Amino acid sequence: MRPFAYRRATDARAAVAALSEQPNAMYLGGGTNLVDLMRLGVVAPEALVDVTRVASDTVEETAGGGLLIGAGVRNSDLAAHPAVRRRYPMLAQAVLSGASGQIRNMATVGGNLLQRTRCSYFQDVSKPCNKRQPGSGCPAVEGDHRNLAIIGHSAACVATHPSDMAVALAALGTSVHVDGRRGVRQVTMPGLHRLPGDEPDRDTVLDPGDLITAVELPALPFAARSRYRKVRDRASFAFAVVSVAAALDVAGGVVRDCRIAFGGLAHVPWRARLAEEALRGSPATAAEFARAADAELARARPLPGNGFKVPLTRNVLVRTLTELAETP
Amino acid sequence: MNGEADTTRWGASTPVTVDLRLSVNRDEYPITVDTRETLLDTLRERLDLTGAKKGCDHGQCGACTVLVDGRRVKSCLTLTVTLDDREITTVEGLADGDTPHPLQTAFVDHDAFQCGYCTPGQLCSAVGMLAEAAAGWPSVVTPDMNGAPRLDDDEIRERMSGNLCRCGAYVNIVAAIGEVAR
Ligand SMILES: Cc1cc2nc3c(=O)[nH]c(=O)nc-3n(C[C@H](O)[C@H](O)[C@H](O)COP(=O)(O)OP(=O)(O)OC[C@H]3O[C@@H](n4cnc5c(N)ncnc54)[C@H](O)[C@@H]3O)c2cc1C
Ligand code: SF4
Numbered sequence A: 001m002r003p004f005a006y007r008r009a010t011d012a013r014a015a016v017a018a019l020s021e022q023p024n025a026m027y028l029g030g031g032t033n034l035v036d037l038m039r040l041g042v043v044a045p046e047a048l049v050d051v052t053r054v055a056s057d058t059v060e061e062t063a064g065g066g067l068l069i070g071a072g073v074r075n076s077d078l079a080a081h082p083a084v085r086r087r088y089p090m091l092a093q094a095v096l097s098g099a100s101g102q103i104r105n106m107a108t109v110g111g112n113l114l115q116r117t118r119c120s121y122f123q124d125v126s127k128p129c130n131k132r133q134p135g136s137g138c139p140a141v142e143g144d145h146r147n148l149a150i151i152g153h154s155a156a157c158v159a160t161h162p163s164d165m166a167v168a169l170a171a172l173g174t175s176v177h178v179d180g181r182r183g184v185r186q187v188t189m190p191g192l193h194r195l196p197g198d199e200p201d202r203d204t205v206l207d208p209g210d211l212i213t214a215v216e217l218p219a220l221p222f223a224a225r226s227r228y229r230k231v232r233d234r235a236s237f238a239f240a241v242v243s244v245a246a247a248l249d250v251a252g253g254v255v256r257d258c259r260i261a262f263g264g265l266a267h268v269p270w271r272a273r274l275a276e277e278a279l280r281g282s283p284a285t286a287a288e289f290a291r292a293a294d295a296e297l298a299r300a301r302p303l304p305g306n307g308f309k310v311p312l313t314r315n316v317l318v319r320t321l322t323e324l325a326e327t328p
Numbered sequence B: 001m002n003g004e005a006d007t008t009r010w011g012a013s014t015p016v017t018v019d020l021r022l023s024v025n026r027d028e029y030p031i032t033v034d035t036r037e038t039l040l041d042t043l044r045e046r047l048d049l050t051g052a053k054k055g056c057d058h059g060q061c062g063a064c065t066v067l068v069d070g071r072r073v074k075s076c077l078t079l080t081v082t083l084d085d086r087e088i089t090t091v092e093g094l095a096d097g098d099t100p101h102p103l104q105t106a107f108v109d110h111d112a113f114q115c116g117y118c119t120p121g122q123l124c125s126a127v128g129m130l131a132e133a134a135a136g137w138p139s140v141v142t143p144d145m146n147g148a149p150r151l152d153d154d155e156i157r158e159r160m161s162g163n164l165c166r167c168g169a170y171v172n173i174v175a176a177i178g179e180v181a182r
């Protein structure tokens, strides 16, 4: 690992200033992804600015009835927070279905959003990879892509975004607060992450040096009836093959409103707007849920090794919505 | 080192070192660390505390689990330089003098290991896990996310999934932890 300087920031402005001084510096959250990638030689920052003590215990009500969560809040504290559990159960479940107890105690909200893909070629510096080294090629297209994208990918990159938490945040329409060289701004999810196109090295719309300071959950009363379901290769402690975050607002057997996002399918947490559209105003029945899934998945372009994800996603969505509809 | 700590040597190409005081099992260790050093390497290579084990060095096995301010973490992904004002507890610090921790006794009683390589991590993880459950934290298998969790075998398995055991002593590990939990 390349030697690096270490600096600890206690507020956002100081952190942003520290990074603008040094273009080869990176922010350090819990380090659960970054330290690993440094050890693998995937990234080699010259300095780390530790931001784990910036907004590390903010979870507060917003004037609009939402919840503001500091970027330094640990994943385990987020999932255990009573307001998150009660008002946004899909978010608590998404966080709790990710990684392990130890890693959730370390991982921060900001770092979780910006974790890199688990594509094995990306992590192996002896292999080409357009995301790691633009223009070098994408061995996953012809190689191992069982766990990679079926929707929204490009010839340049078929990686998926690995975060569970981000799927729930995308479904909720969370606003990400960013501080950077050009001041503060907000980015609404799912707009934080971007599709690979011909620039797969850019995971998000953020600029170099941008610091995530908080995420703001909107008021969404019907999210109290929501859940996150994750399918993986073993019962626990594995990344999603396919996952869904869904919230359902049903009255008199008819879907008034809904929120749906998928994980494990794309370079971004995939907000299923076509499925949502198809469902609003429809009877809350398994047949309609399947029709909604098909509306979204008509755009899927699976690779030779991951076509199974299409029916799997459809089934997981139907099952999740059916359970939500039956929840009193 | 405190507050806005700064090692100032931006763009270093030679090792950057930092002086700090590490508190491990209530002993203070003044130490100079390379910023690249992980807590696992500091404990094992510098402080002669070899209880925490290196299984994978990628956060995947849990053999390196220790407690930082009472919370379980993976020491292989924790940079030592971040810990100057934290209290670290390793498996060597679990016993109360000559009296083993109840979990240690239960692991022996239930034969909860074969080779023992994963055991220090299992023990530290279980200590942290029981504190999480006592604080009312749910897991993804908790039936009522808003109620108090009951530590049945499914809950223990899910909450301990960050600790692998190559010898497959899981059945007895779950039984040992279950005895202390209930
Ligand atoms: C064995 C293992 C299993 C895992 N399984 C899962 C899983 O099943 N599901 C899942 O979702 N995740 C899983 N993860 C990934 C884990 O959730 C992430 O590593 C973690 O959330 C990253 O958070 P962090 O704070 O440790 O980030 P770091 O590793 O510190 O940082 C990650 C990136 O974010 C940047 N960054 C950090 N904070 C900020 C900020 N405030 N503003 C701007 N940039 C910032 C860093 O520079 C870095 O590029 C797993 C990880 C491991 C090691
Ligand atoms: S899918 Fe993306 S991350 Fe994986 S090898 Fe191809 S370019 Fe790299």
Ligand code: FES
Pocket: B053, B054, B055, B056, B057, B058, B059, B060, B061, B062, B063, B064, B065, B074, B075, B076, B077
């Ligand atoms: S050595 Fe740390 S998790 Fe395996």
Ligand code: FES
Pocket: B112, B113, B114, B115, B116, B117, B118, B119, B164, B165, B166, B167, B168, B169
């Ligand atoms: S007892 Fe051998 S690895 Fe667990």
